[in-house]
Amino acid sequence: MDDLTRLVEIKDVYKSYGNLPVLRGVSLTIPKGEILGIIGPSGSGKSTLIRCINGLEEIQSGEILIKGQPISNRRESLEIRKKIGMVFQSFNLFPHYTVLENITNPCRVVNGMSKKRAQEVGESLLEKVRMQNKAHQYPGSLSGGEKQRVAIARALAMEPEIILFDEPTSALDPELAYEVFDTIKLLAEDGMTMVIVTHQIGFIKDLTHRIVFIDEGRICCSGSPDYILNQSEDPRLENFLMRIRGNL
Amino acid sequence: MELNFDLVFNNLPLFWEATKTTIRITVVSFIFALLVAFTVGVLRSFRIPRIIELFLASYVELFRGSPLLIQLFFIYYGLPSVGIVMDAFTAAVIGLALNGGAYMSEVVRASILSVPRGQWEAAFSLGYSKLETVCYIILPQAVRVAIPPLMNSFSSMLKETSLVSVISITELTRTGNLIYSRTARPFEVYMALGLFYFVMTFSVVLLAKQIERRGTRWTI
Numbered sequence: 001m002d003d004l005t006r007l008v009e010i011k012d013v014y015k016s017y018g019n020l021p022v023l024r025g026v027s028l029t030i031p032k033g034e035i036l037g038i039i040g041p042s043g044s045g046k047s048t049l050i051r052c053i054n055g056l057e058e059i060q061s062g063e064i065l066i067k068g069q070p071i072s073n074r075r076e077s078l079e080i081r082k083k084i085g086m087v088f089q090s091f092n093l094f095p096h097y098t099v100l101e102n103i104t105n106p107c108r109v110v111n112g113m114s115k116k117r118a119q120e121v122g123e124s125l126l127e128k129v130r131m132q133n134k135a136h137q138y139p140g141s142l143s144g145g146e147k148q149r150v151a152i153a154r155a156l157a158m159e160p161e162i163i164l165f166d167e168p169t170s171a172l173d174p175e176l177a178y179e180v181f182d183t184i185k186l187l188a189e190d191g192m193t194m195v196i197v198t199h200q201i202g203f204i205k206d207l208t209h210r211i212v213f214i215d216e217g218r219i220c221c222s223g224s225p226d227y228i229l230n231q232s233e234d235p236r237l238e239n240f241l242m243r244i245r246g247n248l
Numbered sequence: 249m250e251l252n253f254d255l256v257f258n259n260l261p262l263f264w265e266a267t268k269t270t271i272r273i274t275v276v277s278f279i280f281a282l283l284v285a286f287t288v289g290v291l292r293s294f295r296i297p298r299i300i301e302l303f304l305a306s307y308v309e310l311f312r313g314s315p316l317l318i319q320l321f322f323i324y325y326g327l328p329s330v331g332i333v334m335d336a337f338t339a340a341v342i343g344l345a346l347n348g349g350a351y352m353s354e355v356v357r358a359s360i361l362s363v364p365r366g367q368w369e370a371a372f373s374l375g376y377s378k379l380e381t382v383c384y385i386i387l388p389q390a391v392r393v394a395i396p397p398l399m400n401s402f403s404s405m406l407k408e409t410s411l412v413s414v415i416s417i418t419e420l421t422r423t424g425n426l427i428y429s430r431t432a433r434p435f436e437v438y439m440a441l442g443l444f445y446f447v448m449t450f451s452v453v454l455l456a457k458q459i460e461r462r463g464t465r466w467t468i
Contacts, residue, residue, distance in 0.1 A: 094389075
């Protein structure tokens, strides 16, 4: 793998909240174009890991490189951060802006686009996630699935090179989760690099190229979806899969 | 003793002039108080150097923890001893603005803290700078939370202007006192005064309700 294809490099990252260690030496390389699933029990550190990738959490030791540039310093990483899209479990749309303005405001403020250009970008992105008919409504009036689709469109507006999904469907009914994953599939067809943290392994087994299983702050095993979900004999992974399958 | 409200009606032009003074002091003081409150409130909701935080916290606690009357006396009668002399109107506005600003900065701070963390995180991950996040994402949401309590502060300030009568500003209360000393009719005079204040504060309450109703274009 040469330098150009290594989009994200995570090298021996340690992170703790006070005395509580969350990540205990995680190393992971994400090449351009990969769709990576991250699974693991609650509190295993999987959300923390992707929050570290875009600088939402500071790390205590180790290194995270985006296209060879470190992201450790929050202030200097503004330009790099823009290239890393993030979709949150709780959507985090801006409630005081309409659906369209949720996309046009960052385009204008962060990217300095003209009003007209931002409008065009916003409208075409809403069309992509099939939300154009609600462009002028406020997020408060949307369903959870619709909110998440708008959040995906908003992340796309910054033309990111990678999008991180932090349990994007955990707050949704299964039916609405499907519509969000359909949207994520659209991005997959465009070749977007994505990291998806989720409990819903049913959704990601056909979508991802690779799945990483994290337990107690360490990468326990990783491999193709088929290997992870069907063939691995790691006892902790088996135990985890048994529990979440039991819930389905 | 029979009551005679004629003296109120006869003095209406005087009361009207005084009411205008009261309104002017309230509005000017409130605008300055808002400036103080937003500056202090926004700064204090961030991690700022300890020395600045200590200074701002002392200001807020000092002005909330001592009587406005003493603050007005100090500014108007006390400060000239150290060479700071100002006219009564300026002293009144400074006193009311600093006192109101201290209370209102806490309203602003609480409103900013009421905006969920996820809003900061979303703006951060989209590449907004800290200042852009505050201006475009946090303050618009915080202001909506702050408007009802700030309207309340406006009413309080309107009533507190009655204290500036002690530094010889001929606003509503002092005008009432003057008319009382001339006519010796406290019942009629103070009842009229109370009514004038009530009409003003009640108008503010009605206006606040109107603004709250119109402000619900979006919901969380």
